Amino acid sequence: MHKENQSLIFEVSKPGRIGYSLPELDVPEVDVASILSQGVIRTEDAELPEVSELDIMRHYTALSNRNHGVDTGFYPLGSCTMKYNPKINEAVARFPGFARVHPLQDESTVQGALEVAYDLQEHLAEITGMPQVTLQPAAGAHGEWTALMMIRAFHEANGDTQRTKVLVPDSAHGTNPASATVAGFDTVTVKSNEKGLVDLEDLKSKVGPDTAALMLTNPNTLGLFEEDILEMAAAVHGVGGKLYYDGANLNAVMSKARPGDMGFDAVHLNLHKTFTGPHGGGGPGSGPVGVTDELAAFLPKPVIEKVDDRFVLNYDVPQSIGRVKPYYGNFGIYLRAYTYIRSMGPDGLKAVTEYAVLNANYMMRRLEPYFDLPYTQHCKHEFVLSGRRQKKLGARTLDMAKRLLDFGYHPPTIYFPLNVEEAMMIEPTETESKETLDNFIEAMIQIAKEVEENPEIVQEAPHTTVIGRLDETKAARKPMLRYIKEQSPVEETVQ
Amino acid sequence: MKHRYLPMTEQDQKDMLETIGISSIDELFSDIPEKVRFKGEYKIKPAKSETSLLKELGRLAAKNINAQDYASFLGAGVYDHYRPIIVDHVISRSEFYTAYTPYQPEISQGELQAIFEFQTMICELTGMELANSSMYDGGTALAEAGTLAAGHTRRKKLLVSATVHNESHAVVKSYADGQYIEVVTIPHNNGVTDIDKLKEMIDDETAAVLVQYPNFYGQVEDLQAISDIAHENGALSIVSANPLALGLLTPPGALGADITVGDAQPFGIPESFGGPHCGYFAVSKKLMRKVPGRLVGETNDDQGRRGYVLTLQAREQHIRRDKATSNICSNQALNALAASVAMTALGKEGIKEIAYQNIAKTAYAKQAFEKAGFEVKFGAAHFNELVVDCKSPIKDVNKRLLDQGIIGGYDLSLVDESLANHALIAVTEQRTKEEIDAYVQELEAIHA
Numbered sequence: 001m002h003k004e005n006q007s008l009i010f011e012v013s014k015p016g017r018i019g020y021s022l023p024e025l026d027v028p029e030v031d032v033a034s035i036l037s038q039g040v041i042r043t044e045d046a047e048l049p050e051v052s053e054l055d056i057m058r059h060y061t062a063l064s065n066r067n068h069g070v071d072t073g074f075y076p077l078g079s080c081t082m083k084y085n086p087k088i089n090e091a092v093a094r095f096p097g098f099a100r101v102h103p104l105q106d107e108s109t110v111q112g113a114l115e116v117a118y119d120l121q122e123h124l125a126e127i128t129g130m131p132q133v134t135l136q137p138a139a140g141a142h143g144e145w146t147a148l149m150m151i152r153a154f155h156e157a158n159g160d161t162q163r164t165k166v167l168v169p170d171s172a173h174g175t176n177p178a179s180a181t182v183a184g185f186d187t188v189t190v191k192s193n194e195k196g197l198v199d200l201e202d203l204k205s206k207v208g209p210d211t212a213a214l215m216l217t218n219p220n221t222l223g224l225f226e227e228d229i230l231e232m233a234a235a236v237h238g239v240g241g242k243l244y245y246d247g248a249n250l251n252a253v254m255s256k257a258r259p260g261d262m263g264f265d266a267v268h269l270n271l272h273k274t275f276t277g278p279h280g281g282g283g284p285g286s287g288p289v290g291v292t293d294e295l296a297a298f299l300p301k302p303v304i305e306k307v308d309d310r311f312v313l314n315y316d317v318p319q320s321i322g323r324v325k326p327y328y329g330n331f332g333i334y335l336r337a338y339t340y341i342r343s344m345g346p347d348g349l350k351a352v353t354e355y356a357v358l359n360a361n362y363m364m365r366r367l368e369p370y371f372d373l374p375y376t377q378h379c380k381h382e383f384v385l386s387g388r389r390q391k392k393l394g395a396r397t398l399d400m401a402k403r404l405l406d407f408g409y410h411p412p413t414i415y416f417p418l419n420v421e422e423a424m425m426i427e428p429t430e431t432e433s434k435e436t437l438d439n440f441i442e443a444m445i446q447i448a449k450e451v452e453e454n455p456e457i458v459q460e461a462p463h464t465t466v467i468g469r470l471d472e473t474k475a476a477r478k479p480m481l482r483y484i485k486e487q488s489p490v491e492e493t494v495q
Numbered sequence: 496m497k498h499r500y501l502p503m504t505e506q507d508q509k510d511m512l513e514t515i516g517i518s519s520i521d522e523l524f525s526d527i528p529e530k531v532r533f534k535g536e537y538k539i540k541p542a543k544s545e546t547s548l549l550k551e552l553g554r555l556a557a558k559n560i561n562a563q564d565y566a567s568f569l570g571a572g573v574y575d576h577y578r579p580i581i582v583d584h585v586i587s588r589s590e591f592y593t594a595y596t597p598y599q600p601e602i603s604q605g606e607l608q609a610i611f612e613f614q615t616m617i618c619e620l621t622g623m624e625l626a627n628s629s630m631y632d633g634g635t636a637l638a639e640a641g642t643l644a645a646g647h648t649r650r651k652k653l654l655v656s657a658t659v660h661n662e663s664h665a666v667v668k669s670y671a672d673g674q675y676i677e678v679v680t681i682p683h684n685n686g687v688t689d690i691d692k693l694k695e696m697i698d699d700e701t702a703a704v705l706v707q708y709p710n711f712y713g714q715v716e717d718l719q720a721i722s723d724i725a726h727e728n729g730a731l732s733i734v735s736a737n738p739l740a741l742g743l744l745t746p747p748g749a750l751g752a753d754i755t756v757g758d759a760q761p762f763g764i765p766e767s768f769g770g771p772h773c774g775y776f777a778v779s780k781k782l783m784r785k786v787p788g789r790l791v792g793e794t795n796d797d798q799g800r801r802g803y804v805l806t807l808q809a810r811e812q813h814i815r816r817d818k819a820t821s822n823i824c825s826n827q828a829l830n831a832l833a834a835s836v837a838m839t840a841l842g843k844e845g846i847k848e849i850a851y852q853n854i855a856k857t858a859y860a861k862q863a864f865e866k867a868g869f870e871v872k873f874g875a876a877h878f879n880e881l882v883v884d885c886k887s888p889i890k891d892v893n894k895r896l897l898d899q900g901i902i903g904g905y906d907l908s909l910v911d912e913s914l915a916n917h918a919l920i921a922v923t924e925q926r927t928k929e930e931i932d933a934y935v936q937e938l939e940a941i942h943a
Contacts, residue, residue, distance in 0.1 A: 004800055005800060005801045006604065006608060006801075008608070008611075008612060009612050009839055010612070010615065013842075017842075018842055018844055018845060019579070019581075019839060019840040019841075019842055019845070020577070020579060020840050020841050020842065020845035020848075020849075021579075022577060022845065022848055022849060022852065022924060023924075023927075025852055025855055025856075026927055026928040026929075027855055027856055027858075027859035027928050027931075028855070028859060029855065030854060030855045030858045030859075032743065032851065032854060035854060035858060035876050035877070036715060036743075036744070036854075036876045037715075037876065039717075039719065039745065039750075040715050040718075040744050040745050040876070041743065041744070041745065042741070042742070042743055042744055042745050042746065043745070045843055045847070046616075046619040046620045046741065046742065046746075046843065046846060047619050047843060048616060048619060048620075048838055048839065048841065048842045048843045048845075048846055049839050049842055049843070050842045050843050050844070051839060051842065053581055053840070056581055056585075056836065056839055056840060057581060057584065057585070059839075060585040060588070060609070060836065061588070062605075063604070063605035063606075063608055063609055064585075064588040064590040064591055064605050065590070065605065066602075066603075066604040066605040066608070067590040067591060067594055067602070067603055067604065067605030067606050068590065068594060068599075068602040068603065069589050069590045069591065069592065069593030069594040070589075070593035070594075071589035071590070071593045072589075072590055072593075075595070077595055077598075080595050082595060083500075084500055085589070085592070085593050086500060088545055088548065088549065090587070090592075091549070092549070092552050092556075093767075094583075095552070095553065095556040096556070096561045096562075096563035096564065097553075097555070097556025097557050097558070097559045097561050098556050098559065098767070098768065099561075099765040099766070099767050100561035100562040100563045100575075100765055100766055101559045101560070101561050101562070101766060101767070101768045102562060102567060102569045102573055102575075102766045102768075102902065103573060103766065103768050103769030103770075104569055104571055104572075104573070104905055105559075105560060105569065105902060106890070106893060106894075109559065109560035109897070109902075110559050110560070110768065111558045111559070112554075112555035112556055112557065112558030112559040113555075113559050113768045115555055115558070116552075116555055122539075123539050123540070126537050126538055126539050127537055127539070129533075138631035138632065138635065138770065138771070138825075139631065139823075139824065139825035139826075140824065140825060141812070141822045141823060141824045141825065142631065142635075142822075142823075144822065145673065145822055149669070149672070149673060168817075173813075174811075174812040174813035174814070174815075174816050174819070174824075175812050175813075175822050175824050177812075177816040177817035177819075178812035178815070178816060178817065178819035178821070178822035179822040180817060181817045181818070181819060181820075181822070182642070182670075182673050182674060182819075182820075182821065182822050183673045184672075184673050184674055184675055186817075187816075187817035224526075225526045225527055227526050227527075227528060229528065229531060230528060230530060230531065253527070254537075255533055255536060255537060256524050256527060256532065256533055257527045257531050257532055257533050258531075258533050261531050261533060262531045263531075272825065278592045278593055278829070279592075279593065279594060279595045279596070280591070280592050280594075280827075280828050280829030280830075280832075281591055281592070281594045281595070281596070281597065281603075281606040281609075281610075281828040281829055281832065282595070282596040282597070282606070282628070282789065282825060282826050282828030282829075283629070283631075283771075283825040283826040283827045283828045283829065283830075284631070284770070284771035284773075284825070284826075284827045284828075284829060284830060285825035286771075287825075300669075321669060321672070322665055322666075322668055322669040322672070323634075323662060323665040323666050323668075323669055324635075324666065324669055325631065325632060325634060325635060325666060325770070326572065326632060326633070326634040326660070326662035326663060326666060326769065326770075327573075327662065327768070327769025327770055328768065328769050328770070329769070329770055330631075330770040330771040331767055331768040331769055331770050331771075332765075332767040332768075332770065332771050333770075333771055339548065339552065341539065342540060342542070342543055342548055342551075342552075343500075343542060343543065343545070343548060344498070344500075344542055345539070345540065345541045345542025345543075346536035346537040346538070346539050346541070346542075347496060347536060347542070348496065348498055348501075348542050349537060349539075350496075350536060350537075351496035351498065351501055351503075352501070354520045355501055355503045357520070357523050357524070358503070358508065358511055358512070358515075358520055358523065359511075361511075361515050361523055362511040362514055362515060365514055365515050365516070366514060377526065378522070378523045378525070378526065380523075401599070402601070405599065405601055405602055410595075410599060410602065411599060416813075430500075430501055430503070431500050431501065431502070432502070433502035433503075433507075434502075434503075434504075434507040434510070434511065462601050465601040465602060466601070466604060467600070467601055467604055467796050467800050467802045468601070468796035468797055468798060468800070469601070469796060469797065470600050470601075470794050470795065470796050470802045470803075470804050471794045471795055471796070471797075472794065472804050472806065474794045474795070475792040475793070475794035475804050475806040476792070476806050476807055476808075476809075479625075479783065479790075479792050479806060479807060480792055480793040480794075481611075481614055481625045481626075481783075481790055481791070481792050481793075481806075482611070482614050482615040482618045482625060482626070483611070483612070483615040
C-alpha cells in the first residue's frame with residue numbers, strides 16, 4: 001500500500017475494540033434460537049469495523065479535511081446555488097421538539113410541526129404565485145416527477161389519454177427528460193435559438209393535441225430569462241397542454257417574477273438551493289411542488305391543511321396521485337428552509353435575488369475579455385462561458401477546472417449546458433463578498449494567461465490537491481464498489 | 496439592505512454597477528416582460544432577528560410531543576434507537592454538510608471515501624454484492640427496486656405482500672403507475688406473507704415479489720421460500736429489510752434476494768417527523784449496471800495513489816436523459832454519512848448486541864402483555880415489534896399513556912379495520928423494563 005493512501009475505516013479496525021455504549025440488559029436473557037427459527041439466525045458476522053471512539057473521530061476528521069464545502073471556500077458551481085448555509089437552521093433542526101418527533105404520532109401531539117409545514121406552504125405559495133403547495137417530494141427530481149404525475153392525472157381525468165408527449169428544451173437539466181420518462185411520457189426536444197432562448201417557432205411546430213406539458217427553467221440553464229415566456233405559455237395552453245416550471249433557478253427571480261404570473265401550472269422548488277438547505281455532499285434535499293387550483297385535486301396525500309385553528313392531515317383526496325414518499329417529505333430540510341425565509345423576510349429575499357444577479361453580471365463582464373461569452377445580454381444569477389478559445393491553445397475546460405483547484409476554489413459546473421462548447425457555468429450567489437469574487441476573477445485571468453504562455457501547468461493540474469486526476473476509465477471498466485480485504489474488481493456475469 | 500448573510504455594501508454596489516456599465520440593478524431585470532414583472536414585496540412574514548426567531552421556533556417545537564421527553568413505543572418503520580453522540584459531531588463538520596455532490600474528486604475524497612465505506616457496510620449487513628450511495632428513503636427505494644425489476648424482466652406486474660409497510664406499499668403503487676406497471680397485493684396469513692396464495696398468484700407476467708423483513712407486523716418472513724418461488728417463475732426477489740435487525744438475522748443476500756433495500760434510519764438518524772431518513776439499495780452483481788443513483792468506485796491517480804470517484808455514470812439521468820430508468824439525482828448523502836458513523840460505532844460486536852437487546856426486550860414485553868391478559872397476535876418470530884390486542888380503541892389508550900409519559904404503539908385500525916383495538920408496539924433497546932411495565936400497568940388500569 002502506498003504510504004500516502006488515506007486509510008479506510010476497515011483498515012483501522014482491530015478485533016476487540018469497541019466504539020459504542022449500550023446499557024446493561026435489564027430484562028431476562030433469552031435464547032435467540034428459541035425465538036427465531038434456525039434458518040433466519042445469522043451464522044456469519046457482518047464485518048463492521050472494530051474501532052474506539054477516538055479512532056472514529058480521527059478517521060472522519062481526516063476525511064473531512066479531504067473535502068471542500070461552502071464553509072471551506074468559494075463554490076461557484078452553476079445551477080447548484082451554493083450559498084452560505086446559515087447555522088441557525090442547523091440549531092433549529094436539532095431541537096428535540098422537531099428532531100425527535102415521530103411521523104405517526106397523533107395529530108394533536110404534532111401541532112407545532114404541522115404549523116411549520118402549513119406556514120411554509122403559505123410562504124412558498126406567495127413566493128411562487130401558485131395557490132397550492134405540497135411538501136412531500138424529497139428532492140428536485142422527485143418534485144418534477146410528482147408534478148408530471150399530477151399533470152398526467154389531470155389529462156386522464158379529462159379523457160385526454162392521447163397526451164403522451166412532454167416538451168423539454170435542449171438546454172434542460174438531465175432530470176427533466178428522465179422525470180418525463182419515469183412518469184410515462186415520451187420526450188420531445190425543443191431547440192434553442194441564437195440568443196440562447198427557446199426557439200418559439202420550433203416550439204410552435206412541436207405542440208399539438210398530443211402535448212401533455214412543456215418543462216421549462218426560467219431563467220434557463222444559460223442564466224438567461226426566457227423573454228417570450230407569455231407567447232410560449234399561450235402556445236402550450238392553446239393546444240391544451242400544461243406548463244411546468246423547474247425551480248432550480250428561482251434564486252434569480254425572487255420578488256422579480258413569479259412562475260404563477262408567467263403562466264405556469266406547476267412548479268417545483270429546490271429548497272436545498274435557493275432556500276439554504278445544506279447540500280450535505282449530495283443530499284438530502286427537499287422538492288416541494290406548487291400548482292394551480294385546477295391541478296390541486298391531484299396533489300399527493302395527505303394534504304396539510306388548517307381547519308379553524310387546528311392543523312390537520314387530510315387523506316380524503318379522491319383524485320390524488322397517491323403517495324410519492326412515506327410520511328410528509330423531508331421535514332428536517334424544509335424546516336431549515338422555513339427558518340431561512342423567516343430570517344430574510346420579504347425585503348431580504350428581494351435583496352438576495354438582486355445581489356445574486358448583480359454578482360453574476362459583475363463577474364461576467366470582468367471575465368468577458370478573457371473567455372468566449374456565447375450569449376452577451378445581461379445574465380441572471382449565473383452565466384456560461386465557453387473555453388473554446390483556450391481549447392485551441394491546448395487546454396480544455398476540464399484542465400482549467402482542475403487548475404482552479406490549485407487556487408483553493410471549487411470549479412464551476414463544466415460541460416453543461418450541452419448546447420455550449422467547453423461550457424463553464426458560473427453561479428456566485430449573493431452570499432459572497434466582492435473581494436471573494438475579485439480573487440476568483442484574478443485566478444481565472446491568470447489561468448487564461450497560463451494557457452497562452454505555459455499550457456502544461458494547466459494541462460497537468462491539479463498540483464496541490466491530496467490526490468491527482470483519477471483514472472475514471474479504470475473505475476468503470478473494473479468496478480470496485482466496496483472494500484474487500486483482498487481487493488478485486490466485480491466480475492460481471494451479465495452485461 | 497443590511498443582513499448578516501449579505502456582504503454587499505453600498506460602495507460594492509456602486510463599483511460593480513460601474514464595471515457592468517449600468518446605473519441601477521433594475522436594468523439587469525429589464526428582460527423580464529412588463530406583464531409578468533412582480534412589483535412590490537412578497538406578502539410574507541417580516542424578517543426576525545436570530546434571537547426572536549429561535550424563541551418563536553422553540554415555542555413551536557415545544558408544542559410537539561417528542562421521544563426525548565417521552566418513552567416511545569411507536570415504530571412502524573421509524574424507530575427510537577441508540578444514537579451515538581459522535582454521529583452528530585461528525586455530520587456537523589461543515590466540510591461534509593456544505594459540500595455538493597462530489598463531482599470534483601480531487602477535493603471531494605472525504606465524501607467519496609465515506610460513501611465507499613457506506614456501500615461496503617450495507618453489503619456486509621445485507622449480504623448483497625454491491626450497494627449504491629443511498630436513496631431518499633426505504634419507501635422510494637422499494638419503489639425503484641420494483642421499477643428496476645420490471646425493466647430488467649420486461650414484465651409489467653409486481654406482487655407486493657400485504658405485510659409490507661402500508662406507506663411504502665402506496666409509494667410502490669405511485670411509482671408503478673408512472674410506468675404502467677400493475678401492482679397486486681399478496682394477502683397475509685397470520686401476519687406473514689401467504690405462501691400458498693403467492694404460488695397461485697405468481698405468473699409469467701410477474702416481474703418481482705416484494706416483501707419486508709422483519710415485516711410490518713414485526714414478523715420474520717420465510718425469505719428463502721419466497722425467493723425460490725419468485726425465481727422458479729422468472730421473477731426477482733425484492734426484500735425491504737431493517738438493517739439493524741440484520742445484526743442477528745440471516746442477510747437477504749443469503750436467502751435468495753436479488754435486490755435488498757430499506758432505510759438506514761435506525762443507524763443514528765433522528766425521527767425528524769418522517770424525514771430526511773436514508774434509503775439504501777443493494778443488489779446482486781448481475782444488476783450492477785441497472786442500479787439507480789450514484790455509485791462510488793475505487794481507482795487510482797497517475798502516481799498510483801488510491802482514490803475514489805463516482806462511477807458507472809452512464810446509468811444516470813445526466814448522461815442518459817430520457818433513456819434513464821430512474822430520475823434520481825440528489826440522494827441522502829449526509830444521512831448515509833450519519834448511518835456510516837453509527838454502524839462504525841456499533842461495529843462488529845455492537846450490531847449483534849443491539850439486535851439481541853431488541854429481541855430480548857421484545858420477548859420480555861410479549862410475556863408481560865400476555866401475563867396481564869392482553870393477547871399478542873400472530874405467532875411467527877418477533878424482532879422488535881408486537882401486535883397487541885389492547886381491548887380498547889388505541890386512540891383512547893394512547894391518550895392515557897401520554898399522561899404517563901409514554902408514546903403508545905401505532906393504531907392498526909388506521910390500516911386494517913379488522914385490527915381495531917390493536918396496537919403495533921415497538922420495543923427497542925432504548926426502552927427500559929420499567930417503561931415496559933408501566934405500559935402494561937396502564938393497560939391493566941384501563942380495564943380494571
